[in-house]
Amino acid sequence: MTKTPAIPRHIAIVMDGNGRWAKLRHRPRSFGHNAGRKAVREVVEGCLREGVEALTLFAFSSENWQRPEEEVGALMGLFVRALDKETDELHAQGVRLRFTGDLTAFDEPLRERMQASMARTAGNHKLHLNIAVNYGGRWDIAQAARDAACAVARGELRAEAVDEAELGRRMCLAELPPLDLFIRTGGDCRLSNFLLWQAAYAELHFTDTLWPDFDQASLHRAIEDYGRRERRYGRTGDQVAMDKG
Ligand code: IPE
Ligand code: IPE
Ligand code: MG
Numbered sequence: 001m002t003k004t005p006a007i008p009r010h011i012a013i014v015m016d017g018n019g020r021w022a023k024l025r026h027r028p029r030s031f032g033h034n035a036g037r038k039a040v041r042e043v044v045e046g047c048l049r050e051g052v053e054a055l056t057l058f059a060f061s062s063e064n065w066q067r068p069e070e071e072v073g074a075l076m077g078l079f080v081r082a083l084d085k086e087t088d089e090l091h092a093q094g095v096r097l098r099f100t101g102d103l104t105a106f107d108e109p110l111r112e113r114m115q116a117s118m119a120r121t122a123g124n125h126k127l128h129l130n131i132a133v134n135y136g137g138r139w140d141i142a143q144a145a146r147d148a149a150c151a152v153a154r155g156e157l158r159a160e161a162v163d164e165a166e167l168g169r170r171m172c173l174a175e176l177p178p179l180d181l182f183i184r185t186g187g188d189c190r191l192s193n194f195l196l197w198q199a200a201y202a203e204l205h206f207t208d209t210l211w212p213d214f215d216q217a218s219l220h221r222a223i224e225d226y227g228r229r230e231r232r233y234g235r236t237g238d239q240v241a242m243d244k245g
Helices: 018-024 029-050 069-092 108-121 137-153 164-170 216-227 237-244
Strands: 010-014 054-061 095-100 127-135 181-184 203-206
Touching: 018 029, 029 054, 029 069, 029 127, 029 216, 054 069, 069 095, 069 108, 095 108, 127 137, 137 164, 181 216, 203 216
Parallel strands: 010 054, 010 181, 054 127, 095 127, 181 203
Antiparallel strands: none
């Protein structure tokens, strides 16, 4: 019998707390977003070191468009700069970069940069890094349902055959290992419309650490916490213990 692996195969992170981090330093919110880049490098390094296969980071939610125009603009500028600067390093590290979400909302230069980075790193396998931008869990479920409905309309799928597996195949990240660990920094205990479908049986880890302060040690603590969980998937603790042998 196999023991539950102590290392999660797929981790997702709501990178929250940049604004508060900046406020504590009497600096503008964009200063906090900029500082968050270092934390991204830290978790990528950490995942490579710990042997995590996939990392999905929430960078911009479908609700974040409601923020002040100046902050949205600063975030878009940061994405462009980060893409230009970090793609080479990620490629050298063997990271495959993907963007997840409704990318049609972004302007052409940014979309081209995203496509170029994805194409450049497409052959890498050490770590699958997904950046969720203009992503919403409800949008994801809706786009999967729409895709299935279109397949039915084309006569390629029977309506009765639309079940969890059919929809699941059409959700974002379906080609990756199931989500094992969902981390949120910044102290709030909510999902904020991130990976609603995929997180159905993920272990949740909430930490007060603000995103710019999150580092490899913080990631290691979250993974250790995950390693202590008993994942029962509806069964009893005794059944799980029997399985482990
Ligand atoms: C998360 O940090 C980054 C994004 C949502 C883009 P916040 O900007 O939400 O920081 P707080 O929650 O206001 O501290
Ligand atoms: C979630 O953080 C989105 C990202 C981290 C990109 P928010 O700061 O937008 O979440 P709420 O609005 O406080 O729930
Ligand atoms: Mg926030």
